[in-house]
Amino acid sequence: MARKLPYHLLDVFTDRRFCGNPLAVVEGADELTATEMQAIAREFNLSETVFLQSPQDPVNSARARIFTPQKELPFAGHPTIGAAALLAETRAGDILARSDVVIVLEEEIGALRCEALRGRNGVTYAQTALPAAPRKIGESPAREALAAALSLTPGEIGFGAHVPTIYSAGAPFLFVPLQSREALDRARRGPTFADAVGEAIGAFLYTHDTVDFANAIHARMYAHGLGIDEDPATGSAAAAFAGVAHEFERPDDGEHELFIEQGYAMGRPSRITLRMTVENGALAVVAIGGQVVRVGEGALRL
Structure with a gap:
């Protein structure tokens, strides 16, 4: 039966x-x-x-x-x-x-x-x-290698203090900041994508150029070794992004809230809430919601 x-x-x-x-x-x-x-x-x-x-x-x-x-x-x-x-x-x-x-x-x-x-x-x-703050893992590939892996030019990678990095909040992601949403929409997997991502389970591409001005970043996540191509909303990456935001934005002590928009290129617009509490310059609490x-x-x- x-x-x-x-x-x-x-x-x-x-x-x-x-x-x-x-x-x-x-x-x-x-x-x-x-x-x-x-x-x-x-x-x-x-x-x-x-x-x-x-x-x-x-x-x-x-x-x-x-x-x-x-x-x-x-x-x-x-x-x-x-x-x-x-x-x-x-x-x-x-x-x-x-x-x-x-x-x-x-x-x-x-x-x-x-x-x-x-x-x-x-x-x-x-x-x-x-249960614990995100942690930084190893070194990211060189900008030229990432550009080739994502079918972009090296000049399109990075903005402000943001440079590529790898963080994990239970699952590791390669975070790649891009100059514009146009570059993010144009990004594609190149033949060296798997080599560039390495042990990370995906490349999280992000820019401050958002669709909704109330959101902090616009993102895409190309998966690696998961049996899917792209993810419309990646909560584990958003959680790990707290480490990225803390490293490059240097928020003051206190509670901070930012919104991450994702999935637009897939026709599945999504919004993830990321909350961070900073105490004595360190991440004390990280929470995601939606x-x-x-x-x-x-x-x-x-």
């Missing part, structure tokens, strides 16, 4: 259906093997699929395992935000209607405390703080 597992389809980092980053959330996944989860993720063929299992610590809400079509990840932003919003709606909808709901997800990088709230527009917003809309649900037959 076939097993049936419920799943939900969500759009994350948006308040509109068919925008943002699509996500599949599979519930009741305790008995699934890693091989089965990987096969299901390939079947959905989204940038990530999250599988919810019983928590190892019963005080927490769930254990979350995150798979791209090609590999498992220790942390990813839009699965975390999407799963937290979904659990708040399905397990505590009455409470969510009048106050915030706390969801704790066990992931490989640690237990993530997520807060969900219902916005004035009726859309659920969720955010999570990272809105989540439910698109559909069904059952897997296994």
Whole structure:
């Protein structure tokens, strides 16, 4: 007899259906093997699929395992935000209607405390703080090598104090600042892209030339080794970007909020909220958040 597992389809980092980053959330996944989860993720063929299992610590809400079509990840932003919003709606909808709901997800990088709230527009917003500040990893390739890898010229790379760098908040990204949105829209993978990205799971291209003046940066993320080409909203990269912003913008002590727009080139405009608290010149708290809309649900037959 076939097993049936419920799943939900969500759009994350948006308040509109068919925008943002699509996500599949599979519930009741305790008995699934890693091989089965990987096969299901390939079947959905989204940038990530999250599988919810019983928590190892019963005080927490769930254990979350995150798979791209090609590999498992220790942390990813839009699965975390999407799963937290979904659990708040399905397990505590009455409470969510009048106050915030706390969801704790066990992931490989640690237990993530997520807060969900219902916005004035009726859309659920969720955010999570990272267990540790982003860390810088190694050295990025030379500007000339990056230009060749992205089909650009060396002069189009870098602006202000920003230069290419590699940061990780659970998953490493190569951050490439570009002079303009026109250059970012024109960027393409060159034959040396894989060599330039190296061990990072993607190249996060960004510019201050935004579509919406209220946003701080406009970005694209070309994935590497994940089974997808481009991601419409990358929460783990946004979390790691806190390290980039702290290094090159030198924010004063206190709380800071910036918005990252992404996905426009894919026809899936997205908005990620990045919050940073700086104490004594160091990053003390980093949190990401965004809105989540439910698109559909069904059952897997296994």
